[in-house]
Structures are given as structure tokens and as C-alpha cells.
Amino acid sequence: MERLVTILKTAGISAVIASLAFTAGMLFNIANPYGISIKPAPAKIITIVKTVEKNGSGRLKSKAGDCAAKPVAAGSTESAGSTVTIPASGEAETLAELSSMIAPIPPAEKLINLPRLSLEKAKQYFDSGKYRFVDARPQYKYIEAHIKGAETLSASFFNKQFPVFKDKVSPEEELVVYCSSPDCRLSEIVAGELLDKGYKKINIFEGGWASWEAKAYPMEGVKVGR
Amino acid sequence: MGVLGSKSVPDGRREGGQMKRKEFSRLMSSKKLLTALRIIMGLVFVAASYDKLLYPAVFAAKAAEYKLIPELLLPVVAVALPWVELFCGFLLMLNIFTRSTALILAVTLAGFIFGMAYDLSFGLVHDCGCFGFLEESIGAGTIIRDLVFIAMLLPAIIYGGNEFALLPGKEK
Numbered sequence: 001m002e003r004l005v006t007i008l009k010t011a012g013i014s015a016v017i018a019s020l021a022f023t024a025g026m027l028f029n030i031a032n033p034y035g036i037s038i039k040p041a042p043a044k045i046i047t048i049v050k051t052v053e054k055n056g057s058g059r060l061k062s063k064a065g066d067c068a069a070k071p072v073a074a075g076s077t078e079s080a081g082s083t084v085t086i087p088a089s090g091e092a093e094t095l096a097e098l099s100s101m102i103a104p105i106p107p108a109e110k111l112i113n114l115p116r117l118s119l120e121k122a123k124q125y126f127d128s129g130k131y132r133f134v135d136a137r138p139q140y141k142y143i144e145a146h147i148k149g150a151e152t153l154s155a156s157f158f159n160k161q162f163p164v165f166k167d168k169v170s171p172e173e174e175l176v177v178y179c180s181s182p183d184c185r186l187s188e189i190v191a192g193e194l195l196d197k198g199y200k201k202i203n204i205f206e207g208g209w210a211s212w213e214a215k216a217y218p219m220e221g222v223k224v225g226r
Numbered sequence: 227m228g229v230l231g232s233k234s235v236p237d238g239r240r241e242g243g244q245m246k247r248k249e250f251s252r253l254m255s256s257k258k259l260l261t262a263l264r265i266i267m268g269l270v271f272v273a274a275s276y277d278k279l280l281y282p283a284v285f286a287a288k289a290a291e292y293k294l295i296p297e298l299l300l301p302v303v304a305v306a307l308p309w310v311e312l313f314c315g316f317l318l319m320l321n322i323f324t325r326s327t328a329l330i331l332a333v334t335l336a337g338f339i340f341g342m343a344y345d346l347s348f349g350l351v352h353d354c355g356c357f358g359f360l361e362e363s364i365g366a367g368t369i370i371r372d373l374v375f376i377a378m379l380l381p382a383i384i385y386g387g388n389e390f391a392l393l394p395g396k397e398k
Binding site for chain 2: 006009010011013014017018020021022024025026028029032034035036037038039138139140142143144156157222223
């Protein structure tokens with residue numbers, strides 16, 4: 001009995017402490033210049049239509065990279081909600097097959113002809129003001145710091161971020177896609193996805209964020225200038 | 227002799243085992259050890275909360291990588307969790323409601339471990355979001371570290387006091 005009382009007392013005090021911390025967090029968020037909106041952003045429905053077809057034998061028929069590149073393209077609709085659905089006509093047979101459809105596969109072939117920019121060239125393009133920079137790194141890295149004026153379009157959240165991106169950036173615009181360093185492949189993945197969405201004027205900034213930051217060229221973000 | 231011997235050996239072992247358990251229990255509940263663990267873990271959690279607390283947007287983006295957290299709850303988690311860590315870290319250091327604060331922190335760590343194990347089971351490797359200034363990816367190392375942290379909190383959960391008792395420590 002005594003033990004039960006101790007457990008209940010401990011749990012009760014824990015709940016009170018957690019509630020106080022929660023309230024403090026909410027109040028601080030209002031005063032914090034880097035505070036965020038607690039109300040979730042209106043999500044958009046991304047309906048995947050006909051990404052996969054079955055061949056005669058009932059097996060899945062899909063080209064490598066096709067599924068990764070076109071989950072939102074054909075017949076995608078947007079409205080309130082946040083569901084991702086795959087119609088019965090294109091059902092994946094197993095979870096593994098579904099994951100392989102969704103996993104981004106770098107479409108290397110179509111990227112061969114894309115212009116590769118050095119740091120100097122990228123800076124020239126930046127100064128001209130005619131090019132839109134696209135940050136392919138994870139979203140939190142973009143929030144911390146990015147090339148001034150760049151848009152976020154991370155490889156891991158491409159399908160989630162693209163509906164917002166396409167509202168801001170027209171397919172006619174000249175784009176410069178970058179990621180962390182010359183070794184990272186995220187800019188190529190994002191460039192491949194953008195090509196499939198109809199964006200044709202794409203350049204890849206090979207030096208990426210590391211070289212830009214090293215030169216202290218114009219940048220912005222919550223951790224810039226700290 | 228044989229009968230007596232066979233009887234006395236298990237008794238001796240049992241007594242020896244009980245002695246060891248008592249010794250271990252006495253060691254774990256010693257005031258010095260509890261104070262040291264409280265202060266170390268308190269500092270760890272205060273340090274962990276700093277970056278997340280100032281930049282909730284960054285932490286929200288990191289938390290979004292954890293597939294277990296529902297999208298609807300992400301902003302709330304990003305805003306509240308650092309404050310839970312900060313509050314509990316300070317309370318733990320000051321020996322106020324030690325048992326409850328240690329329990330909250332252990333549950334938080336268990337949640338992180340579960341989230342990391344879940345993502346790793348799908349082959350997803352992303353930033354841990356544990357300490358903003360460390361920039362580390364999830365993996366066996368981060369899981370083991372969090373397990374060690376839970377082990378370090380256990381003496382406070384089992385033997386710590388649960389009163390509003392300011393310094394000096396008043397462990398049981």
C-alpha cells in the first residue's frame with residue numbers, strides 16, 4: 001500500500017513538473033525571436049496516382065528512378081488533410097517493394113548534361129540576382145544557415161516540400177542546386193527530381209555550402225552571425 | 227557430515243548473495259554517489275536543452291526526422307521538450323523532487339532510444355537532435371549512451387528523495 005502511494009505520488013509530481021515545463025516553453029516561445037508557430041501548417045494532400053503498374057505475371061513493373069521521381073507528378077491533387085494514398089490499381093505487394101518505390105534513386109544519366117558550377121561561378125550567378133538557389137541539405141541545416149535567399153528542398157522531404165516550392169518557384173526560373181560539400185549527392189538527387197517535375201534550367205553548385213561558408217559569402221539563418 | 231555440508235553450502239551462498247545485494251544497495255544509495263550522479267545528469271540535461279530551447283525551428287526539423295513523432299505534435303514537442311529537460315536538469319541538481327525529475331528524464335531517454343531504434347530498423351540514419359552543438363547521427367553509440375544515462379538515473383529514481391528539499395542533498 002505504501003509503495004503504491006509512493007508510485008502515485010511520484011507520477012503525480014512528475015505530471016505537475018512536466019506541465020509547468022510545458023507552460024514555460026509555450027510562454028518562452030511567444031517571447032523568443034526564433035519562436036515557431038504551434039499551430040501546424042495546413043498540410044496538403046499528395047495523392048500518388050499510377051506510380052506502379054503490374055505486368056502480365058502480376059509482378060510490379062517500374063523503371064528504376066521512375067517511382068522515386070514521379071510520386072507526386074501525374075494527377076496529383078491538393079486539398080486539406082495530410083494523407084498519402086496509393087490507388088488499388090498500383091498497389092505495392094509488400095512493404096519492401098513500397099519502400100524501394102519511394103526511396104530516392106539518384107538518376108545519374110539525366111544529370112550528366114547539367115552545368116556544374118565552381119564557387120566563383122556560383123557567386124557570379126548569385127550577384128546577378130537572376131538565379132534561384134535551392135538548398136538540398138536536410139531542412140534543419142537550412143534553418144540554421146543557408147545561402148541568402150535560397151529555398152529549401154531537401155532530398156529526404158522532397159515530396160512534402162515540393163508543393164510549397166512549386167508555388168514559389170516557376171519552372172522557367174534558372175536554378176542553382178547545392179548541398180553540403182563536393183562529396184554529397186543530395187543536390188544531384190534533388191536536381192533529378194526537379195528535372196522530372198519540368199524544371200529544365202538547373203545548375204549544380206559543386207562546392208556547396210562548405211565552400212560558400214568558408215568564403216563568408218552572403219548567408220542567412222537562425223545561427224548566422226552568432 | 228555430507229548431509230550437513232550439502233546443507234551449509236547453499237545457506238552460505240544464499241547469505242553471501244544477500245550480503246552482496248545489501249552491499250550493492252548500500253553503495254547505490256550512498257549520499258555521495260547520488261549527489262554526484264544528480265549533478266552530472268543535471269548538467270547533461272541543461273546542456274542538452276540549451277540549443278533546442280533557443281532555436282525551436284531547428285529542433286523541430288530534427289525531430290521531424292524521427293518517424294515516430296506525429297506531424298501534428300512536432301511544434302509542441304519542439305517547444306516543450308527542451309523546457310522539460312531544462313526544468314528537470316535544474317531540479318535534479320538542486321535535489322528538488324529528485325525521484326520525479328529523474329523519472330521524467332528516464333522516460334524521455336527511453337522515448338529517444340525507441341525512436342532511434344525504430345528509424346535504424348528501417349535503415350534511416352539522421353541527426354540525433356540530442357545535443358544541438360554535437361551534430362551527431364543516430365546509431366549504436368547514441369543508443370548505448372542513452373542507456374548509460376538511464377542507468378545513471380536509476381539510483382535517483384530508486385533511492386532519491388521526492389521532497390521540496392533544497393541543497394544540501396537529503397537522499398534516503
